[in-house]
C-alpha cells in the first residue's frame with residue numbers, strides 16, 4: 166500500500182521546476198541544447214526560414230513550455246542574426262520558470278537587442294482557449310520537451326501546425342523511443358495511471374502523419390540526440406538531490422515519501438538497471454535521456 170496518494174508532479178509546478186532544474190544540471194542539458202542550437206538549428210530551421218521570408222520580416226515566434234528560456238532565447242537570437250526583428254511569445258505555466266526567463270533576458274540585454282519577449286503564464290490549452298477561433302499566426306513555433314503536458318497531444322500537434330504562416334516551421338523535440346523514461350513508463354503502467362498517457366517520438370511521427378502534415382526526413386545523427394543524466398545520487402541514502410531526480414524521472418511529487426517502500430525500490434532499481442542506464446567503472450550511473458527533433462514546414466500555396 167502507498168503511504169499517501171501518489172501526486173502528479175505537474176500538480177505542483179514549483180516542485181516540478183525545482184526537480185527539473187536538478188535534472189537539467191545533472192544532464193548538462195542546457196549546454197547540450199545550446200550546442201544543438203549552434204550546430205544543428207541553423208540548417209534545420211534558420212536556413213529554411215531565410216528561404217521563405219525576406220530579411221525585413223519581423224519573425225513571430227511561439228514558444229510552448231519554454232521553461233526558463235535557455236534554449237528558446239538562443240533560438241530567437243539565432244533567428245535575429247538573419248532577420249530585422251523577432252517577436253517571441255512564450256506560453257509557460259510555471260511562475261518560477263518565467264521568473265528565471267525574465268532574469269535571463271534582463272541579464273543579456275545586448276544579446277537580445279531587436280527581440281521582443283512576450284512571456285505569458287499559461288498552459289497551451291489556456292492559450293488556445295484565449296485565442297479562440299482566430300489564433301495568431303507564427304513563422305516559427307517550438308515545443309521543446311513540453312508537448313507531453315498538453316491536454317490532447319495529437320490535437321495540439323494539429324493546432325500548432327494550423328498556427329503557422331505558410332512557409333513557417335514547427336519544431337518539436339521529444340524523448341526518443343530508446344530513452345530511459347520511455348522504457349520506465351512502459352514498464353510501469355501504474356505510473357501512467359497517475360500521470361496520464363506519455364509520449365515519445367513514435368507518437369509524434371504518427372500524430373503528424375495522422376494529420377497529413379509533411380515532416381522532414383532528417384538524417385538520424387541530426388535528428389537523434391544522445392543525452393544522459395548522472396543519477397548516481399538516486400542511490401545514495403538520504404541524498405536530497407537524488408530524491409529530486411527520482412521525482413522528476415517518475416513525475417511523482419516526493420516519490421520516496423509517498424510510494425510504498427516496495428514500489429519505490431522496484432522503480433528506482435529499474436531506473437538504474439541496464440534497460441535505462443549505463444554503469445561506469447567508477448560507479449557513476451548514467452540515465453539514458455536521448456531525444457529526437459522533428460521539423461515540419463508548412464508549404465507555401467502557389
Ligand SMILES: C[S@@+](CC[C@H](N)C(=O)[O-])C[C@H]1O[C@@H](n2cnc3c(N)ncnc32)[C@H](O)[C@@H]1O
Nearest residue numbers: 229230231232259262288289309310311314315
Ligand atoms: C521538460 S520542461 C522543458 C522546458 C524547456 N522547453 C527546456 O527545454 O528547457 C517542460 C516545460 O513545460 C511546461 N509545461 C507544463 N505544462 C504545460 C502546458 N500545459 N503547456 C505548456 N507548457 C507546459 C513546464 O512548466 C516546463 O517548463
